Amino acid sequence: MKKLEKITTQEENFAKWYTDVIQNGDLMAYGSSKGSIIFKPLSFGIWDNIRKNLDVKFKKLGVQNVNLPLLIPESLLNKEKKHVEGFNPELATVTEVGGKKLNEKFYIRPTSEVLFGEFFKNEIESYNDLPLIYNQWVNVLRWEKTTNPFLRTREFLWQEGHTIHATSNEAKELTQNLLDVYSDFVESFLAIPVIKGQKTDHEKFAGADYTFTIEAMMKDGKALQAGTSHYLGQNFTKAFDITFKNKDNKLENAYGTSWGVSTRLLGALIMTHGDDRGIIIPPKIAPCQVDIIELFASKEKRVHEEALKILDLLSKNNIDAKIDASNKGAGFKAANSEIHGTPLRIEIGPRDLEQNKVLIVRRDTLEKTYVALEEIVIKVQQILEDIQNNLLNQAKQRLINNIFEVENYESFKEHISKGHWVITKFDGNGEDEDKIKEETGASSRCIPFNLEYKMHSKNCFYTNKKTNRVVIFAKAY
Amino acid sequence: MKKLEKITTQEENFAKWYTDVIQNGDLMAYGSSKGSIIFKPLSFGIWDNIRKNLDVKFKKLGVQNVNLPLLIPESLLNKEKKHVEGFNPELATVTEVGGKKLNEKFYIRPTSEVLFGEFFKNEIESYNDLPLIYNQWVNVLRWEKTTNPFLRTREFLWQEGHTIHATSNEAKELTQNLLDVYSDFVESFLAIPVIKGQKTDHEKFAGADYTFTIEAMMKDGKALQAGTSHYLGQNFTKAFDITFKNKDNKLENAYGTSWGVSTRLLGALIMTHGDDRGIIIPPKIAPCQVDIIELFASKEKRVHEEALKILDLLSKNNIDAKIDASNKGAGFKAANSEIHGTPLRIEIGPRDLEQNKVLIVRRDTLEKTYVALEEIVIKVQQILEDIQNNLLNQAKQRLINNIFEVENYESFKEHISKGHWVITKFDGNGEDEDKIKEETGASSRCIPFNLEYKMHSKNCFYTNKKTNRVVIFAKAY
Numbered sequence: 001m002k003k004l005e006k007i008t009t010q011e012e013n014f015a016k017w018y019t020d021v022i023q024n025g026d027l028m029a030y031g032s033s034k035g036s037i038i039f040k041p042l043s044f045g046i047w048d049n050i051r052k053n054l055d056v057k058f059k060k061l062g063v064q065n066v067n068l069p070l071l072i073p074e075s076l077l078n079k080e081k082k083h084v085e086g087f088n089p090e091l092a093t094v095t096e097v098g099g100k101k102l103n104e105k106f107y108i109r110p111t112s113e114v115l116f117g118e119f120f121k122n123e124i125e126s127y128n129d130l131p132l133i134y135n136q137w138v139n140v141l142r143w144e145k146t147t148n149p150f151l152r153t154r155e156f157l158w159q160e161g162h163t164i165h166a167t168s169n170e171a172k173e174l175t176q177n178l179l180d181v182y183s184d185f186v187e188s189f190l191a192i193p194v195i196k197g198q199k200t201d202h203e204k205f206a207g208a209d210y211t212f213t214i215e216a217m218m219k220d221g222k223a224l225q226a227g228t229s230h231y232l233g234q235n236f237t238k239a240f241d242i243t244f245k246n247k248d249n250k251l252e253n254a255y256g257t258s259w260g261v262s263t264r265l266l267g268a269l270i271m272t273h274g275d276d277r278g279i280i281i282p283p284k285i286a287p288c289q290v291d292i293i294e295l296f297a298s299k300e301k302r303v304h305e306e307a308l309k310i311l312d313l314l315s316k317n318n319i320d321a322k323i324d325a326s327n328k329g330a331g332f333k334a335a336n337s338e339i340h341g342t343p344l345r346i347e348i349g350p351r352d353l354e355q356n357k358v359l360i361v362r363r364d365t366l367e368k369t370y371v372a373l374e375e376i377v378i379k380v381q382q383i384l385e386d387i388q389n390n391l392l393n394q395a396k397q398r399l400i401n402n403i404f405e406v407e408n409y410e411s412f413k414e415h416i417s418k419g420h421w422v423i424t425k426f427d428g429n430g431e432d433e434d435k436i437k438e439e440t441g442a443s444s445r446c447i448p449f450n451l452e453y454k455m456h457s458k459n460c461f462y463t464n465k466k467t468n469r470v471v472i473f474a475k476a477y
Numbered sequence: 478m479k480k481l482e483k484i485t486t487q488e489e490n491f492a493k494w495y496t497d498v499i500q501n502g503d504l505m506a507y508g509s510s511k512g513s514i515i516f517k518p519l520s521f522g523i524w525d526n527i528r529k530n531l532d533v534k535f536k537k538l539g540v541q542n543v544n545l546p547l548l549i550p551e552s553l554l555n556k557e558k559k560h561v562e563g564f565n566p567e568l569a570t571v572t573e574v575g576g577k578k579l580n581e582k583f584y585i586r587p588t589s590e591v592l593f594g595e596f597f598k599n600e601i602e603s604y605n606d607l608p609l610i611y612n613q614w615v616n617v618l619r620w621e622k623t624t625n626p627f628l629r630t631r632e633f634l635w636q637e638g639h640t641i642h643a644t645s646n647e648a649k650e651l652t653q654n655l656l657d658v659y660s661d662f663v664e665s666f667l668a669i670p671v672i673k674g675q676k677t678d679h680e681k682f683a684g685a686d687y688t689f690t691i692e693a694m695m696k697d698g699k700a701l702q703a704g705t706s707h708y709l710g711q712n713f714t715k716a717f718d719i720t721f722k723n724k725d726n727k728l729e730n731a732y733g734t735s736w737g738v739s740t741r742l743l744g745a746l747i748m749t750h751g752d753d754r755g756i757i758i759p760p761k762i763a764p765c766q767v768d769i770i771e772l773f774a775s776k777e778k779r780v781h782e783e784a785l786k787i788l789d790l791l792s793k794n795n796i797d798a799k800i801d802a803s804n805k806g807a808g809f810k811a812a813n814s815e816i817h818g819t820p821l822r823i824e825i826g827p828r829d830l831e832q833n834k835v836l837i838v839r840r841d842t843l844e845k846t847y848v849a850l851e852e853i854v855i856k857v858q859q860i861l862e863d864i865q866n867n868l869l870n871q872a873k874q875r876l877i878n879n880i881f882e883v884e885n886y887e888s889f890k891e892h893i894s895k896g897h898w899v900i901t902k903f904d905g906n907g908e909d910e911d912k913i914k915e916e917t918g919a920s921s922r923c924i925p926f927n928l929e930y931k932m933h934s935k936n937c938f939y940t941n942k943k944t945n946r947v948v949i950f951a952k953a954y
Contacts, residue, residue, distance in 0.1 A: 031546040032595045041541035064518035069508040076509050089575035097620040098566035118509045143574040
């Protein structure tokens with residue numbers, strides 16, 4: 001595993017910095033086919049922690065995990081037209097097996113609404129059978145032209161929730177609840193602050209009545225859609241003839257939702273916290289929270305003994321740690337810990353041990369603290385908590401500082417060109433959004449739910465018509 | 478979800494019984510394309526528990542989880558010829574995207590040796606970088622002609638471990654250790670006794686130097702290969718040019734292993750423990766261990782109150798339980814619990830509550846016990862443990878009773894036709910095995926590792942030549 005000698009700085013070239021740190025940090029390797037990546041143990045460990053922790057939150061909402069097939073028969077996909085059009089150019093298609101042509105084509109799922117539709121149809125008879133609140137953790141495939149590791153890959157991992165309900169209110173409530181689960185999780189575990197809102201009709205999921213989103217800001221100022229929750233109304237249940245007998249004993253189409261987060265979250269995490277030394281993983285989601293670094297262990301037996309004791313102590317207190325007992329130098333080991341984003345490292349050397357202390361270095365601020373051996377667990381716990389909070393606060397501050405209200409297109413263009421987000425009154429349509437994107441690179445991110453301040457302008461920045469609709473625009477990943 | 482009115486008995490028709498109980502037990506639904514199934518919450522919950530518990534055991538052997546791409550470029554697959562031949566007729570092939578033909582075909586992975594080969598090649602330079610002990614939990618696809626839910630489906634879920642090592646001894650040791658992990662896990666969690674052994678050359682994985690297997694016996698007497706561990710030698714590392722600098726500073730090809738278990742284990746579990754009332758899930762792997770059944774709750778408030786208390790108590794003691802508070806009758810609720818294989822149910826009724834007791838019914842023996850409210854946790858724990866042991870012991874007894882030593886082909890045929898396994902001296906080759914299979918339906922299952930008794934015969938039952946090789950034959954899934 002050859003490492004780059006030098007990581008491009010964020011200021012020099014943010015995109016290059018990103019691909020440098022994910023490779024040097026052993027997060028991924030490129031796969032043998034274009035646009036595919038290999039999740040190495042570190043990135044897969046983070047994803048596994050995302051899965052575990054989200055599953056706990058899902059369970060509280062009554063979500064049950066299932067697993068549906070990878071392949072969609074051609075005839076099935078075509079049942080919901082609007083939704084198909086969006087995906088059609090990206091559909092990987094199985095046409096032959098063992099060199100022989102098949103009678104019917106199969107698409108590799110780009111998402112599974114139609115598969116769940118067909119499944120749901122046979123599962124319900126009356127309102128007593130509802131709701132069905134299902135989720136699956138699977139791979140999906142969309143043949144993207146431009147790819148970027150974690151952010152946009154042809155195959156990616158995600159969870160996709162699919163539910164049906166007896167009333168539209170219940171489905172709408174779940175759409176909102178799931179968005180709240182996502183925003184709580186992303187903020188408290190990944191330390192990424194997000195803005196919750198609704199997509200404009202132009203940006204919503206094809207096939208949804210409306211789409212809720214959480215939008216995060218990366219260190220370069222770009223937006224990243226970190227999770228979406230769709231209220232599907234009866235769009236899929238009508239297409240798939242999913243009916244139930246309601247309380248009045250009449251046949252009615254059920255009401256649907258779908259919602260998902262993907263391995264994009266890894267990209268968001270890296271671009272929210274990383275610095276010129278490499279990635280930084282928030283403690284609550286880190287597969288390894290502490291690197292225990294032995295110094296001059298060959299000269300002094302006690303170094304390794306203490307390392308083992310500390311590992312054991314931390315592990316008993318549910319802190320994930322590992323020992324670097326290699327014969328590399330102190331500087332190499334420190335840099336190696338930093339580049340892998342481990343939140344905290346403990347350096348154990350003979351001289352400090354004589355005074356019964358060790359050195360703790362935190363990854364976010366690089367602050368060094370000498371800690372007495374008997375205080376190690378409590379100190380490590382405190383510092384890990386502090387790192388988690390500090391990462392979130394830094395990101396929050398950046399988000400607040402980088403959003404500007406604009407009242408006209410000139411000012412809009414100026415802020416967007418500086419990498420800012422803009423918040424503005426907007427009542428334009430989809431064509432307007434397309435034009436704005438073409439001219440500035442910015443797309444509408446959402447109609448935010450909670451506005452912390454009153455907008456000054458009364459009119460749309462683009463059409464100049466009077467409107468109450470507030471929209472956030474930004475360049476986005 | 479329509480239920481069958483009557484489940485076919487095992488004696489009437491075992492195959493029909495199997496498809497009856499997996500549907501009535503809400504384990505699966507058929508997918509929209511042939512040979513595909515939907516894992517409903519119950520079966521996916523079991524698979525998730527298999528994953529969690531195996532991962533703990535894997536971790537102790539230093540296994541790290543990764544995730545590799547779904548698609549294999551045509552050029553890559555052809556690098557290891559022997560291995561390709563075996564899979565070729567079953568390879569689902571992506572030839573177009575969005576209606577346009579691709580320049581290169583892609584195969585959906587039937588297994589990932591070649592993908593790991595390409596990955597490993599770029600990860601190692603010297604013996605310091607070894608071993609790499611990786612695993613992934615993924616879906617794979619093999620276009621089988623005859624399919625059977627869980628047992629043989631076109632797409633299935635599995636874990637596939639892939640490792641490379643600096644010495645053949647280390648790789649061989651891991652091959653053995655993994656087989657031991659599998660057999661320990663399958664016996665202690667799934668309550669399925671297995672016979673460990675080596676596959677004959679005829680039955681080993683194409684591309685392996687040798688294959689170890691664990692073989693289980695189903696209630697109809699058929700064998701089921703429940704897990705395999707392959708020593709690959711240098712077959713893949715030569716094909717993929719995976720070299721490292723050894724301690725003498727010379728380039729050497731690494732030594733590989735691969736190993737896996739799949740969702741077939743669900744089929745094995747069902748056919749080992751199920752009875753004419755439905756499936757039976759061993760407590761240690763059951764997503765729901767206890768059904769709490771409320772009787773006459775509408776007439777007596779205390780019933781629901783006690784149910785909630787018991788749920789809370791069990792949950793605090795890490796016992797997974799759920800309440801059936803529906804307004805169905807006692808008989809329906811009991812049958813419903815039985816058909817879903819829940820190891821134990823607690824029936825709470827007003828009359829028993831007057832005496833501060835509830836009724837516990839175990840799924841395996843259907844034995845009923847009245848238990849005082851204050852003793853509930855300890856009793857439930859005891860009975861769950863007893864069910865786990867009882868299921869394993871019953872299966873062990875069946876396995877022992879159903880294996881017979883044979884010394885000649887006549888006796889071989891007779892036992893096989895009765896659904897027995899035979900243990901016998903055999904030194905035939907692959908052609909002989911093919912003929913035996915054609916004539917009797919039986920295939921060689923393994924050369925068992927630990928023989929508990931001395932074989933009487935000195936000669937091969939088929940060729941009559943003197944041999945020391947002992948082989949087990951059986952009809953198999």
